[in-house]
Amino acid sequence: MPEGLIYLDGNSLGPLPKTVPPRMADAVSRQWGNSLVKGWNEAGWFKLPSVVAAQLEPLIGAEPGSVAVGDSTSINLFKVLSAALKMSGSRRRILSDSGNFPSDLYIAEGLVSLVGSGFHLMALPSDKVEAAIGADVAVVMLTEVDYRTGQRRNMRSVTQAAHAAGALVIWDLSHSAGALPVRLADCNADFAVGCGYKFLNGGPGAPAFLYVAPRHAESLVPTLSGWMGHSAPFAFESSYRPASGIEKMQAGTPPILSLIAFSTALELFKDLDLEALHARSLQLGDLFIAEMARRCPYLELATPRDHRLRGSQVSFRHANGYEVMQALIARDVIGDFRSPDIIRFGITPLYISHDDIIRASATLEQILRDRLWDTDTYRVRAAVT
Numbered sequence: 001m002p003e004g005l006i007y008l009d010g011n012s013l014g015p016l017p018k019t020v021p022p023r024m025a026d027a028v029s030r031q032w033g034n035s036l037v038k039g040w041n042e043a044g045w046f047k048l049p050s051v052v053a054a055q056l057e058p059l060i061g062a063e064p065g066s067v068a069v070g071d072s073t074s075i076n077l078f079k080v081l082s083a084a085l086k087m088s089g090s091r092r093r094i095l096s097d098s099g100n101f102p103s104d105l106y107i108a109e110g111l112v113s114l115v116g117s118g119f120h121l122m123a124l125p126s127d128k129v130e131a132a133i134g135a136d137v138a139v140v141m142l143t144e145v146d147y148r149t150g151q152r153r154n155m156r157s158v159t160q161a162a163h164a165a166g167a168l169v170i171w172d173l174s175h176s177a178g179a180l181p182v183r184l185a186d187c188n189a190d191f192a193v194g195c196g197y198k199f200l201n202g203g204p205g206a207p208a209f210l211y212v213a214p215r216h217a218e219s220l221v222p223t224l225s226g227w228m229g230h231s232a233p234f235a236f237e238s239s240y241r242p243a244s245g246i247e248k249m250q251a252g253t254p255p256i257l258s259l260i261a262f263s264t265a266l267e268l269f270k271d272l273d274l275e276a277l278h279a280r281s282l283q284l285g286d287l288f289i290a291e292m293a294r295r296c297p298y299l300e301l302a303t304p305r306d307h308r309l310r311g312s313q314v315s316f317r318h319a320n321g322y323e324v325m326q327a328l329i330a331r332d333v334i335g336d337f338r339s340p341d342i343i344r345f346g347i348t349p350l351y352i353s354h355d356d357i358i359r360a361s362a363t364l365e366q367i368l369r370d371r372l373w374d375t376d377t378y379r380v381r382a383a384v385t
């Protein structure tokens with residue numbers, strides 16, 4: 001971590017693991033530079049997506065051979081949602097949370113406009129979703145940990161309720177994977193997707209992942225039926241025949257350099273106790289919440305205090321949240337702002353200490369108390385915040 005920086009934004013972009021630069025240098029100069037096209041076999045590039053998938057599976061409680069790695073979360077959502085719609089019989093509703101990450105809602109909108117046939121998206125306020133799971137719902141599409149508030153849904157009970165109503169469930173694990181123990185198989189989830197660049201520290205634009213429950217995998221025919229998901233890609237047949245396992249969910253050529261960075265980052269999670277990691281994150285989150293309640297009692301907490309309802313993030317609401325965050329960043333405390341009024345802090349104990357939380361709290365207190373945010377410098381909103 002750069003000297004003096006308090007990085008509370010690992011829920012947007014995880015930091016660079018020390019092990020990644022030498023591995024990338026080797027991948028570029030030796031594998032790509034010397035092996036050239038032979039690298040696909042010599043350096044194991046063809047197998048890399050499944051190697052990385054096998055590293056991820058235990059972190060999200062997925063069965064061996066149930067995860068595919070590649071593309072972005074948005075593209076992976078398109079893949080699993082289109083698969084789920086094909087399995088929906090006469091049901092036509094996709095149910096989601098209007099506060100869900102917008103890309104998830106946009107992808108659903110795009111997909112229903114493509115397939116027609118009466119499919120539609122119903123996005124309800126967060127607390128109204130579960131009660132709306134009924135006989136007309138084909139797919140419940142939710143994010144386990146809310147990107148704004150850090151509120152966590154109960155994956156097990158929502159999945160049970162959806163199944164009891166005859167619906168399928170897709171979980172977005174972008175703010176869960178690498179932050180807390182996810183139990184996809186135990187919860188009987190149908191499908192899932194998630195980001196590689198957040199808590200998993202896979203690097204900017206790291207490949208994302210998708211999960212298909214083994215009970216659905218064999219009958220599933222991918223909509224993005226690309227050659228890398230073909231049963232025999234190098235037979236160059238003129239018609240698509242899906243590969244037998246989760247490999248069918250690959251569409252095109254995998255991003256090898258990004259996969260090497262991601263795989264190297266995932267090695268750090270190999271013997272990590274995610275239960276303990278999350279417990280420590282909750283402890284540090286409690287400390288942050290208590291410090292801010294003591295220092296700035298008027299600052300509204302947006303994250304639930306209840307540990308069962310919390311991911312690895314603490315958020316507050318402030319009418320001038322954007323400016324407050326700019327003032328924090330200028331003082332080397334990095335969090336982020338999410339419209340309309342959320343200041344958001346990822347609490348990742350792999351590199352955040354008790355002292356960091358105290359220093360971040362003191363800096364935030366000073367900015368609020370002395371209105372240090374209230375200057376012209378902080379009022380210009382940038383495109384990426």
Ligand SMILES: Cc1ncc(COP(=O)(O)O)c(C=O)c1O
Nearest residue numbers: 072073074101103143147172174
């Ligand atoms: C919950 C959630 N879903 C989906 C995405 C979109 O991911 P991607 O940019 O990989 O498509 C993000 C963040 O960008 C996210 O936070």
Ligand SMILES: Nc1c(O)cccc1C(=O)C[C@H](N)C(=O)O
Nearest residue numbers: 011012013101147174338384385
């Ligand atoms: N993916 C991002 C990007 O390319 C630029 C800036 C931010 C992001 C993010 O990851 C946003 C993130 N999904 C969020 O939770 O808000």
